[in-house]
Amino acid sequence: MVIATESVQEVCASAKRAARTLATLDTAVKNAALEAVAKALQASTREILDANGLDVAAAREAGISAALIDRLTLDRRRIDAMAAGVREIAALPDPVGELLEELRRPDGLTIRKIRVPLGVVAVVYEARPNVTIDAAALCLKSGNAIVLRGSSSAAHSNSVLTAIAARAAESAGVPRGAIAHLSGGHRDELVELATQSRYVDLIIPRGGEGLKTALADHATVPVIYAASGNCHVYVDSAADLEQAREIVLNAKVQRPGVCNAAETLLVHRDVAADFLPVALAALREAGVELRGDERTLEYAAAVEVAPANAADWDTEYLALTLAVAVVDSLEDAIDHIAAHGTGHSEAIVTRDAAAAHRFELDVDAACVYVNASTRFTDGAEFGMGAEIGNSTQKLHARGPIGLRELCTFKYLVEGDGHVRS
Amino acid sequence: MVIATESVQEVCASAKRAARTLATLDTAVKNAALEAVAKALQASTREILDANGLDVAAAREAGISAALIDRLTLDRRRIDAMAAGVREIAALPDPVGELLEELRRPDGLTIRKIRVPLGVVAVVYEARPNVTIDAAALCLKSGNAIVLRGSSSAAHSNSVLTAIAARAAESAGVPRGAIAHLSGGHRDELVELATQSRYVDLIIPRGGEGLKTALADHATVPVIYAASGNCHVYVDSAADLEQAREIVLNAKVQRPGVCNAAETLLVHRDVAADFLPVALAALREAGVELRGDERTLEYAAAVEVAPANAADWDTEYLALTLAVAVVDSLEDAIDHIAAHGTGHSEAIVTRDAAAAHRFELDVDAACVYVNASTRFTDGAEFGMGAEIGNSTQKLHARGPIGLRELCTFKYLVEGDGHVRS
Numbered sequence: 001m002v003i004a005t006e007s008v009q010e011v012c013a014s015a016k017r018a019a020r021t022l023a024t025l026d027t028a029v030k031n032a033a034l035e036a037v038a039k040a041l042q043a044s045t046r047e048i049l050d051a052n053g054l055d056v057a058a059a060r061e062a063g064i065s066a067a068l069i070d071r072l073t074l075d076r077r078r079i080d081a082m083a084a085g086v087r088e089i090a091a092l093p094d095p096v097g098e099l100l101e102e103l104r105r106p107d108g109l110t111i112r113k114i115r116v117p118l119g120v121v122a123v124v125y126e127a128r129p130n131v132t133i134d135a136a137a138l139c140l141k142s143g144n145a146i147v148l149r150g151s152s153s154a155a156h157s158n159s160v161l162t163a164i165a166a167r168a169a170e171s172a173g174v175p176r177g178a179i180a181h182l183s184g185g186h187r188d189e190l191v192e193l194a195t196q197s198r199y200v201d202l203i204i205p206r207g208g209e210g211l212k213t214a215l216a217d218h219a220t221v222p223v224i225y226a227a228s229g230n231c232h233v234y235v236d237s238a239a240d241l242e243q244a245r246e247i248v249l250n251a252k253v254q255r256p257g258v259c260n261a262a263e264t265l266l267v268h269r270d271v272a273a274d275f276l277p278v279a280l281a282a283l284r285e286a287g288v289e290l291r292g293d294e295r296t297l298e299y300a301a302a303v304e305v306a307p308a309n310a311a312d313w314d315t316e317y318l319a320l321t322l323a324v325a326v327v328d329s330l331e332d333a334i335d336h337i338a339a340h341g342t343g344h345s346e347a348i349v350t351r352d353a354a355a356a357h358r359f360e361l362d363v364d365a366a367c368v369y370v371n372a373s374t375r376f377t378d379g380a381e382f383g384m385g386a387e388i389g390n391s392t393q394k395l396h397a398r399g400p401i402g403l404r405e406l407c408t409f410k411y412l413v414e415g416d417g418h419v420r421s
Numbered sequence: 422m423v424i425a426t427e428s429v430q431e432v433c434a435s436a437k438r439a440a441r442t443l444a445t446l447d448t449a450v451k452n453a454a455l456e457a458v459a460k461a462l463q464a465s466t467r468e469i470l471d472a473n474g475l476d477v478a479a480a481r482e483a484g485i486s487a488a489l490i491d492r493l494t495l496d497r498r499r500i501d502a503m504a505a506g507v508r509e510i511a512a513l514p515d516p517v518g519e520l521l522e523e524l525r526r527p528d529g530l531t532i533r534k535i536r537v538p539l540g541v542v543a544v545v546y547e548a549r550p551n552v553t554i555d556a557a558a559l560c561l562k563s564g565n566a567i568v569l570r571g572s573s574s575a576a577h578s579n580s581v582l583t584a585i586a587a588r589a590a591e592s593a594g595v596p597r598g599a600i601a602h603l604s605g606g607h608r609d610e611l612v613e614l615a616t617q618s619r620y621v622d623l624i625i626p627r628g629g630e631g632l633k634t635a636l637a638d639h640a641t642v643p644v645i646y647a648a649s650g651n652c653h654v655y656v657d658s659a660a661d662l663e664q665a666r667e668i669v670l671n672a673k674v675q676r677p678g679v680c681n682a683a684e685t686l687l688v689h690r691d692v693a694a695d696f697l698p699v700a701l702a703a704l705r706e707a708g709v710e711l712r713g714d715e716r717t718l719e720y721a722a723a724v725e726v727a728p729a730n731a732a733d734w735d736t737e738y739l740a741l742t743l744a745v746a747v748v749d750s751l752e753d754a755i756d757h758i759a760a761h762g763t764g765h766s767e768a769i770v771t772r773d774a775a776a777a778h779r780f781e782l783d784v785d786a787a788c789v790y791v792n793a794s795t796r797f798t799d800g801a802e803f804g805m806g807a808e809i810g811n812s813t814q815k816l817h818a819r820g821p822i823g824l825r826e827l828c829t830f831k832y833l834v835e836g837d838g839h840v841r842s
Contacts, residue, residue, distance in 0.1 A: 020759070024782045103804055109793060111803060118815055119785065201815055220637065222816050243838035250840035338441070360833050361445045364540065372530060372836030381841070382532060382832070383524055394539055394622055394829040395643050396817040408815040411803070412781050415793030417664035419671035420802070 008192040012199035014177035015120045015145035021175040022143050023117045027094040030141055033172035034090035037137065038083040040168035044160075045079050051160040052129065059153055072127045072154055082133045085386060089137040092385040095404045096143045112412045117143035119201040121406060122193055122221070123388065124149045126207040129157040135204075136165050136179050138388050142406040147200065149182045149193060159183075187214070194219035204401070206389055224397055226389030229259035229344030230316045231374045234333040234359070235279075236350035237270040243371060244349040245279045250373040251347065253286045256320050259390055260345045260367075260377040263316055264323040266333045269295070272326045277301045280324070288320045295326035313340045330355050334362045341365060343392045345374035366392055366399040429613040433620035435598035436541045436566035442596040443564050444538045448515040451562055454593035455511035458558065459504040461589035462582075466500050472581040473550065480574055493548045493575055503554045506807060510558040513806040516825045517564045533833045538564030540622040542827060543614055543642070544809065545570045547628040550578040556625075557586050557600050559809050563827040568621065570603045570614060580604075608635070615640035625822070627810055645818055647810030650680035650765030651737045652795045655754040655780070656700075657771035658691040664792060665770040666700045671794040672768065674707045678739050680811055681766045681788075681798040685734060685744040687754045690716070693747045698722045701745070709741045716747035734761045751776050755783045762786060764813045766795035787813055787820035 006014070041048070052074040059069050101113040121144045123135040132148055139146035150158040162181035170176055182189055194203060197220045205211045206226045215223050233251050235244040251262035267275055276299035280290060284303050291308040292300060305324070312323040313336070327333045337346050347369035348359040356370045367377045377399060379387025384402035391397040397405035427435070462469070473495040480490050522534040542565045544556040553569055560567035571579040583602035591597055603610055615624060618641040626632045627647045636644050654672050656665040672683035688696055697720035701711060705724050712729040713721060726745070733744040734757070748754045758767050768790035769780040777791045788798045798820060800808025805823030812818040818826035 020783065020785075023785070105802070105804065109797065116785075216641065222814070224816075240838070246838060246840055254841055356835075362441065364441075364444070364537075365831060367832045367834055370833070370835045372834055372839040373841050375841040376530065376834060376836075376839070377832075381526070383526065393643070395645075398829055399832050408819055410786060411788045411798075411820050412791070413788055413793055413797060414777075414791045415797075417661070417667060418793035418797070419667055420675055420794055420796040 008182060008189055009196060009199070011180045011182060012120065012147060012193070012196040015147050015180050016199040018175040018177035019117065019119045019145040022140075022145055022178055023096070023119070025143060025174070029173045030094065030143070031090045033140060033169040033174045034086050034137055036168040036172040037133070037165045038086040038090075040164050041079055041083045041086070041133065041161075044164050045076055048074060048079055048157070048160055048164070049076075051156040054156040055154050064153070068127055072129065072157075074129060074157065078130065082130050085130075085134055086137045089141050089386055092141065092403060094141065095407050100409055107418060109413060109415045109418050113409050114412055115404065115407045115409050118406060118408050120145045120147060120199055122147040122149065122200050122203045124190065124193070124203060124205045124207065124211060124215075126151050126211070127154050129154045129161060131206060132158050132161045132181075133165060134386060135388055136162070138386055138403060138406060140169060140174065140178065142403045144406055145178045145180070147180045147182065147193065149190065152183075155183060190214060191218045194221055197221045204389055224389075224391050224393055224401065226391065226401070228316050228342055229261070229390070229392070230264070230314065230340060230342045231260060231262045231345045231347075232264045232266055232337050232341060233262045233347045233349065233374065234266040234327075234337070235268060235271060235275055236330060236333075236348055236352060236355050237268040238352035238355060239268075239271060239275075239349040240351055241271060241275050241278075244275060245282055247347065247349055247371070247373050248279060249282055249286060251375055252283065252288055252322050253320065254373075254375055257318050259316075260374050261318070262322065262347070262374050264313060264325065264340070266325055266327050266336060267296075268330070268333070269326050269328055272296075272299050276324075276326075277303070280305060283322060286320075288322050291321065291323045293325040296324045299326075316342070330358060334359065337363055337365075343394075344390065345369065345377040347372065347374050366390070429603060429610055430617060430620070432601045432603060433541065433568060433614070433617040436568050436601050437620040439596040439598035440538070440540045440566040443561075443566055443599055444517070444540070446564060446595070450594045451515065451564070452511045454561060454590040454595045455507050455558055457589040457593040458554070458586045459507040459511075461585050462500055462504045462507070462554065465581075465585050466497055469495060469500055469578070469581055469585070470497075472577040475577040476575050485574070489548055493550065493578075495550060495578065499551065503551050506551075506555055507558045510562050510807055513562065513824060515562065516828050521830055528839060530834060530836045530839050534830050535833055536825065536828045536830050539827060539829050541566045541568060541620055543568040543570065543621050543624045545611065545614070545624060545626045545628065545632060545636075547572045547632075548575050550575045550582060552627060553579050553582045553602075554586060555807060556809055557583070559807055559824060559827060561590060561595065561599065563824045565827055566599045566601070568601045568603065568614065570611065573604075576604060611635060612639045615642055615644075618642045625810055645810075645812050645814055645822065647812065647822070649737050649763055649813070650682070650811070651685070651735065651761060651763045652681060652683045652766045652768075653685045653687055653758050653762060654683045654768045654770065654795065655687040655748075655758070656689060656692060656696055657751060657754075657769055657773060657776050658689040659773035659776060660689075660692060660696070660770040661772055662692060662696050662699075665696060666703055668768065668770055668792070668794050669700060670703055670707060672796055673704065673709055673743050674741065675794070675796055677741050680737075681795050682739070683743065683768070683795050684736065684738055685746065685761070687746055687748050687757060688717075689751070689754070690747050690749055693717075693720050697745075697747075698724070701726060704743060707741075709743050712742065712744045714746040717745045720747075737763070751779060755780065758784055758786075765811065766790065766798040768793065768795050787811070
C-alpha cells in the first residue's frame, strides 16, 4: 500500500522533475522498464487481487450495479491481459525523437522539427482499474510522466497497481515521480489537479459528462476530452444493400456500449422500401430497440418500431437502441449529420464513387467511412497500437489518441553565427 | 461602411455555414479570391485612408501615444504592403487536402489521414489594421471562415478593410459570411465570441495580458495564445566569442519589441572575463540598458550595469533592456531556462557538439537554437510563408502558426463491406 502524504501540487511538481529526465531516456531503458512492469504485475497477482477484493466488497456493500462491479473486478486473466498490453506497448516504435521535417534555408540555417514528449500527462478515469496500467504504459513509452486519478471506488486496486508499476519502472532506471497516483478521494483534488498548469501539460478525462463539465468549469490545464460519439450509418441510393445490412448490424450490435458504435441509421428514400423491412427485422432479431421517423414506421411492416422523438437524433444510447430516419438525398443525410453528429465516426454505404467522395469531403468528423463499419475507429485498428481514448476535438489530436498524440514537437535550429538582418 | 446589425451569434453561425463550402473550395478559386482582395485594396486606397483618418483623429484627440498612433496609421505604402502580403499568401501551397499518411490494413481496409480546415477561426487583435487583412488572407487560403474582432480604436479602418476584402472575395466565388467583422465596441462582445463553441473552432488572441486573462476566464472555444517570449542566449565555455557577441547583439537589438527578442544573457563563468567586458560594452553602445547579477557586475569594468533583482529573470522587457547572469555550467544554464523561460526561443552559442546536443535535448521550448539568433522564430524565416502568431503552447501548434497550423485532419477509411469481428 502507498500512503499518499504529498499534496496534489507536490505530486505534480515531482512528476515535472521526472519528466525532464524521462524526455531523453533511451528507448531501450523505457522498453526494459515496461517489461519490468509487466513481470511485476504477474508476480504480484495475489497482492493485486487482495486489494481489488476490498474495492469489490465495498462496491457490493454500496449496492453498485452488476455491470459496474464487473468493470471493477480483476482476476488472473485480466491481470495477464494487462501485462500483455504493456508488452505490446513496449513493442511499438518509440515516437520520441522522430524527425518530422527538415529544411535548409538559403542562408544555410538548418531547421529540424522533432517529436518530443508533452511532459506531464494527467489521466482522470472511472472504475476500470486496467486503465491505470494502460495509461501508465502509454505515457512511459512516449516519455511522459503521468499523474493518475482514478475513482474512489477503485482506490485500493489503483494504489497497488500504481505502486507496483512505479517500483518496477524505477528499478529499470525510470526516475522517481514518473508514475504517480492521487487518492481519488474528493472533488477538490480534481479541481486542484486541473489548475496545475505550471506542472501539468495535458489532462485526459475518461469518463461521463459530469467529469467533463467539472473540468470545463475549472481547468486551466489543456484538456483533451475523450469522445462521445453520436455516429451515423447512411445507406445511399446506390448502396449494396446486403453489405449495408451487415455494416449497420456490426456498427450497432457488435459492442453497443462504446463511442464508435452507431446510434442513428439514415436511409435514402429510393432504397427504403427494399432495405428497411429486411434490415429492421435483422436488427430487431439481434435485440435492438428501434425508434423510427414517420417514413420508417411505414416500412416497418411486422417489425416493432417505436416513433422517434426529436431527442432521439441527439442521443448517444451506448446501448442496443437505434434511431432510424429516411432521407431524401445524400445532401439531406450530410445535413442531418452536420446538425446532430458529434464529429466522431460517420459512415456511408454506396457503390457510387461520386457520392462517396462528396460524403468524405463534406462530413466534418474525425473518421469518415465508406463501405465499412464505424467500429474501426480505434488505435489498434488504425495501426497505432494502444490508445488512451478517442478525441472529437479538432486541435492537436483528432480520432484515436496513441503514442504520437501524447507528444508535441520542437524546432531545432542550427547555424554558424547566423543573425537576422 | 458596413453597419453591423447581426448579433455575435448570428455572425458566427453564418461563418459556420460559409465554412462548410469553403472547406472544399478549389485552390484556384481561393487564389483568385486572394488576388481580387489584393486588387480591391489598392483600388480602394482613398476609401481606406479616409476611414483610417477618422480613427487616427480620434486617437489623437484621446491622447494616445505616438507609438500606438504609428501602429494605427495607414498610408499608400502600407496598403500596397498589405496587398503584396495577400499575393504572397496566394502563392503559398494550399495545405487543404494534403495526404499526411496512408496505410492499408491486412484486411484490405485503407486509411488516409488528410489535412482539412479547422472551420471557423476567430482572431482578436489590437490596434494594427494590417492584421485584419493578414489574418483574413491566411484563413481564406487555409479554407477557414474568419471572424475578426479588432479594437475599437481601429473600428473605422477595420470595417472598411473587412468590407472590401469580403466583397472582393465573394465576387470571386467565396461564400458570404466567410470574412466577418465584429464592431469591437464592448467587452461583452468578446465574452460572447469566446463562448460560441457551437460555431467557432478556434480563437487566436493577438494582444496583451489583459486580453489573455479575459479569454482564459471565459472561453469555451479552444484558444491558442500567441506567445510571450522570455528568451535566453547562453554563451557556453566553448563558444566562439565573436560569434556570441554578434548573436547576442542581434537577438537583443535588431527588433527589441517582438516576442523572439532575447531578454536574458547567460554566460559560462569560464569565459565571463573574456566575453563580458567586450559584449557589455557593445550592448551598451547599441543603447541597451543592462541589469546584471553580482558576478556580471564584477566584469562590467567601465560599462554601466545596474544590479538585477529577482523579477528581472522573469521579465519580458520588449525593449532595449537585457538581464545578464554568470552561470557555473551548461546544466545551470539549462536549469535557469527551465525556471524562467516561457518555452518560446532559446539559444546556445558553442563549438562543443556535445554541449549543443545536450542543450537541444534538455531545453523545453518551441525553438531551440545553436549558434544562431533567437530572432529567426518566424513563419517566413521558417519557410512557412506568413504567420498569424507564435505559439508557446505544446498542443496543436508550437512555434509559428502558419497555414498548416490553421488546419486539422480527418481520417478517410474505405472498405468493401468491412465489419469488425
